[in-house]
Amino acid sequence: MGFMESIDLSPGEESRIRADANQTLVAILMAMAAMLFAAFTASYAIRRTSADWIPVPFPSLLWLNTALLIASSGTLELARDRPVHARRWLRATLALGLAFAAGQILAWTELAAAGAFSPGNPHRAFFLLLTAVHGAHLVGAFLACGAALGRSRSERLGPCAAWWHFVGALWVYVVIVLRFF
């Protein structure tokens, strides 16, 4: 029971306003996530100037993961473009997303096994921190797009797709920060 009931509406208006409100929600959530990662980036920039900063090697698995996530954005757009096959492409998207998540967990455990949270290595700590927080945002993307799959309403894909792409872009940003700075 959403806000459909919250205001007097003709049926057409109702779904338009619901979509608008969801759009508002997603827009703000994106701004909030951007602020969160801006705060982490600022911390990263400050912390990396200290003497104990030893860059950890970038696990090459993450390049594959990045490719998977970018591909998933592609399939999601296909789902939006082709309402007839929407569910199939949506499933492909979720599968690619899951593969990404699995790869992330793999890379994560490797780093953690190497003692990532030992006090001596802030870069590794940021590595785990940023990937984990990004993962939490990915969970949101799964929930939103999974719900869309359940309802198979491709016209409702807008907000979920926006969040999915955003989480992809966020990942690329995280990779750039961790790999090149």
Next chain:
Amino acid sequence: MEGPSGGLVRMSGTHAAGGFWTRYVFSRDHKVIGIQYILTAMAMGLVGGALAAWIRVQLAWPGSAGISPEQYPSLVTMHGTLMIFFVVSLALVSGLGNIIIPLQVGARDMAYPFLNMLSFWTVLPACPLMLASFFVPGGAAAAGWTAYPPLSALKGAIPGSGWGQSLWLLAMALFIASFTMGGLNFVATIFNLRARGLTMMRLPLACWTYLVSSILGLLSFPALTAAAIMLLLDRHAGTSFFVPSGVVIAGQVQAHQGGTPLLFQHLFWFLGHPEVYVLVLPALGIAFDVIAAFSRRPPHGYRITVWSLIVVAVLGMVVWGHHMFTSGMNPYLGKYFSVVTLLITLPFAAIGVNLVASLWRARLRWTPAMLWALGLISAVGTGGLGGVYLGNATADLHFHDSYFVVGHFHFMIGMVTLFGTFAGIFYWFPKLTGRLMNERLGRLHFWLTSLPMFALFFLMHLQGLRGMMRRYYEFSQDYVAPVLWLQPVLTVLAFVVFASQALFLINFFRSPFRGESAGPNPWNATTLEWTTPSPAPHGNWPDETPSAWRGPYEYSRNGNESDFELQSAPAAPGVLPSKR
């Protein structure tokens, strides 16, 4: 409840009868949730107030309050934390915001009623968690409401750094989650659920301030979230984001190295400063609505006020460094933070001038709500003036961490916010209960609260000028001797303030049963909430929701004070924009 059928009128099943539990406990009705927030805030306010009283006893008669030097910082920390996050945030923002917003925009409820309910039930458990910290080993958190590391980051630093700080962080995490859900709902409701014809520039100023405040809060809390996550890792996972090398606790050099506590301060104040506006702006918005109704005139300069609010919010996000002038920063950076801080006084002054100008030559109606709104203007003016001094980096070297600051911020986040809350409660009480609060008791409460509070916090400025520092257990320095005699005076004033809250509580809990009954529009006000019966039913309007045909403040239209036009009163045909 059965809504009339057909056409544009659909009544929700959401608020359909239901039993006691779904109606009053796990309710999705924004009005019930708003009241739940306010009751929670009142309970926490009693604790926060009791802590202040206890602190004041220690300050007036050192050693007589049964507080040890180690406990004192805990009491100050918890008083500040409770007051800001669990009293003012919950009562003024979450509480009154919930009550006002859907009614003023002409919606049946919030955009996401379930999220709204969830938001309340997320913050509720945070209250016992926060209070429980008094009873854990080591006692409550003692690092200040600002939770600066290393005190907050190293579990063994001081007694409150252990269990107490962990509970503090947990409770704050719940608070942030709840406040975020609430803010999202406010914004989506105001942006997307407005009645037909209710364009943004026809929005009552109370709604505008809630909108700006919510967006500001949503965009600045993530910085604190980031800081809190890193603080947790420092505490529990052995990382060192904020802890510098070489910290020694009880003779032991800590393993942490290389972190920087200044980073935490930056992240904290990136939220901390905007948080003040998150609390203060809605109080100003309420004052505008209340003053319009009781001066029977549209507030002066609606558009300028709206734009000033937006500018205040934008500038509010880039001035945080003025809390850190003495923490050490590049002098050029300090200059920058000084300049933007002083710049922010311009839009604030515009808002203040508009508040005062709204009164100019008006015939005022001295209801308690109006008294609170007027008191608020005086508190904003006085507190704001103090801010001008503090914003100057050089002057702040002297004022910083003194009672000048304590006096200043109590004017703003103590008085302005509480006055706005009381104004709002008196003003919208009839809409919730169908009855008016007692005016005489209300006036007495106003005078017995506002005057001593004003004196109390004003005199604290003077103590600060003399060099009395905040968070000190006891003062024995020679240089403060000339202002020490004030200590018992301030404590007595504080006790008058606390005692007079009994008047409010009696009024608040008696009036729903004994109060004079109010019609739909007891104040002859103009905004949409006054178009529905009092108390407003589940779903807010028994039949169709209203449309807005005109601006929010059509008072005294032809110079005749009894003239007013409800926003929903149809104008000439063709005037209603089809836009929502």
